[in-house]
Amino acid sequence: MIFIDISRPPSDFLAKKRKGGKAGLWQSIALLLLALGIATIVGVAGVWVLQLFTPQVPVYVGLVFGLLALVLVLQYIAQRFEWIMPWYYLLPALIFLFTFTVFPVVLTIFLAFTDYAGIRNGELSVSTETAIVAVDGQQLTIDNARTLNCDALQGSRKGCNNVRAVVYASGRFATQGISLEDNILTVEPAPPAGRNVTAVELLLPDFGFRAQIPVTAVEGNRLTLGRSPPGEISLEDISLTLDRISIERRILSLEDNTLTINVPLPTDLEYVAIARYNDFGYIGAANFNTIIRQANRALWPVFRWNIIFAVSTIIINTIIGVFIAVLLNNPNLRFRNLYRTLLIVPWALPAIITIQVWRGFLNTNFGAINRVLALLDLPTLNWLGDPLYAKLAVLLVNLWLGLPFVMTATLGALSAIPKDIYEAVKIDGASAWQSFWGVTAPLLRTALIPITLTGFAFNFNNFNIIFLLTDGGPPVDWGTATARGTDILISWAYNESFRAQGGYAYGLGSAISILIFIITLGVSLVNFRVTGALKEESNT
């Protein structure tokens, strides 16, 4: 006899027999990581192989290779371990989250402890190329140590110590000619195999000088010249120019004009020049020390204004937004839907555009706002040029921008309050005023708290309004070049990282970003606690 437990959902019986071991969290993650690892290897190898043939291939082509490999590997895994299926639904999202959110955040934390900057961006610095005068084992004598510009790297290390460099070997190869027919020159000895010959230098006895002629093809000891020489040549004295070879080395030390490198150079080449990399390195907590050292001029004023801005903009917007929403919530008010539609317009326009237009309205001498103020016989203000009024301008424009959201959210919360409560208190003899403060206000407060907290977190990092309206300005004498009158933490970090006056100090910018993250995380945790958004999930 077969018993069927009817309390179980039908899907339980449909689930096929699971094969391939246990369906644990760690097993799933391990399998996914394995698949991703294989895909990464295939992607990197694919690009590497392609670049051997065509060096111009962009690196992101590797993503395509990786993706192909990933699909194949996943197909195989799904056949062996069927319980992995739910993870496949999550995989695209997980990959994106980790590549473009988690990985950058981890990288940011790493960069915060380095001196990564515009002049230390990890790339080869072509302008530091200096001629090599002599080579003696690991010792190189260079022409001019100042061109190598090691002072620019000061920060994580002493000058050029332990910096990667490229030594260029060029190419002069003395040989003798055997014959010249039209534009085919045969030489002996032949140029070294595997190196390109770019040009040939010939002595022209008729003219008494040396001429350079490009070489278009090399075949053993037969060179095809770009054009035939203008006259007789001296076959005894021929010099070939070979292409540059670059050899990577690390500079151990530099004293006067003598460089020491970590590994001796091959002896069969002639070395002409050296250039260094813009290396960046680990500097410990130095970025945080810099922030703390100038805290009185940057961190504290910026942080204080950041808090004042976020708190007061929320308070102002909420008070006025709730006021208008309560007015609009009056069921006896005709055209209330029309009014709501009209008042919502700042929300319907892209803020990135309206903020910049507001910048024109706030022009001190010709802006619309000052003209209105003047017409009404009110004082005109230097909106963007004075730190105090610039702050006021930010709050006003943010009120214009943010009012529709608060208003709509409040209207939503108001419409969710059951009508029979009002009827009940009315029967109990409460006036309209009493029913507002006794019923509406407390119920509204519960609904408004999460909106307020979200608004705080949003405005705390509201880069657009600061950057596009005041650009952080005006400059103030108590601030720095990067932390000015209305700069908040996030625009300060931007100025440090992406602007000339901050010296493109990405490391320092990352350090500020970490401070921002800690604060945002705190606010968000409070928000979750208040709204209980995650509580119901942990029970399921």
Added chain:
Amino acid sequence: MMRLVPRFLGIISLLAVAAAAMAQSETTRFVTIPYGWLKFLIAFVLITGGIALAAYLYGRFTRPGKALQYAGTAATHMFIWLAILLTFYPVIYLLAVSLNRNNSITAALPTTGNVLFRSGVLPDPSKFSLIQYQTVLGETNLFWYQWVLIGVFILALVAMIALFVAQRGGFDPYRLERWRTYTGWVLFLSVGVLVLSITADQFYTINEAGERVRSSSERKIVLFIRNTLLVSGLTGIFAVLISTTAGYAFARMKFEGRYQTLLTFVFIQMFPGFMALVAIFFLMNALDLLNSYIGLILAYSGGAISFASWIFKGYLESISPSLEEAALVDGTTRWGAFWRIILPISIPMLLFIFLLQFIGTYSEFILANVLLTGEDKWTVGIALRSFTFNRFNTQWGLLAASAVLGSLPILAIFYSFQGALTGQHQAGGVKG
């Protein structure tokens, strides 16, 4: 915290008064009505009071019990209109500037006429002109098929409005719904093909010598709008594609690690996008994706996923699983149930996620500013900033015309889907 509010407002008003004293000498070049604020205030109070009184008297004679309520409602109307005036003044002023011949913000004011125009509070109406729009649009050289696409788009738009009117007129809503879907697709596809087909090479003039001269950035607003639509559209599509399967797995599947993964998603959402800016720059530099839309779109989509999956999960949990279960009993696979049942019934929700992402991306500035360096790749926001910053003299009229044109797509979308965008946003917000 609430106790600080009056103190704060008090400080602000005190400061404003102090500023008044300091700035008084500066006001000479402005047109001023002596005691204008007092006159305005008195006029407003008198008019409001008059209307309220009229309403009260009307109520007194028709329904005496409601007379006070009538007066209150009348006064409320007046307050709302004041708020609408304050909200709309910048919008109207911007529109008026874009329709004015003066390109410079410093242009001389008229000396006669209404005080509003003499003071420059509104631009001079006698200088009305379409020259700003002609300038910013004039160097756009469209191919014939792009004109056809624009024609199709306009026809579909008219059809859409006609369908909307027909629904008001009481036609069968089900048949109209089908036609609306078709028209919507035509609209979407015509814009899509148009956006994909416009290139930077189409912006030029031909000089006397018969050579093509590439347009300056002020005259390429169509290209910048196209770029922004492309980036926002692809980001929206990408975010939807990637987050639907994740939302489905969270809502409907039981597996080890579901809660932990969900938690990861939520916490990752808290990282401010800016926090990773330096590193994204670093990453895109390493991948050779600087100044390319692929890089920008990938970075945007990465930031959108957790929010989009969270919303979709919430939506799926709100609908009953019985439909899928029936299909599973009938022998469909999980993927089949997802593809043939879940996706079709969630199209409105997917559209909503797409639009939310679209609007958000349209207004994004910082990442685009850092990653897109070439002028031909600029989005609207970056282009407008280049008009105003680091310039000796802002071309105010051209800026206004570009701002109006750049706002139109979002304005149209917002008001077409107003209910969904304002209502659902808040439902999603309350849930987390």
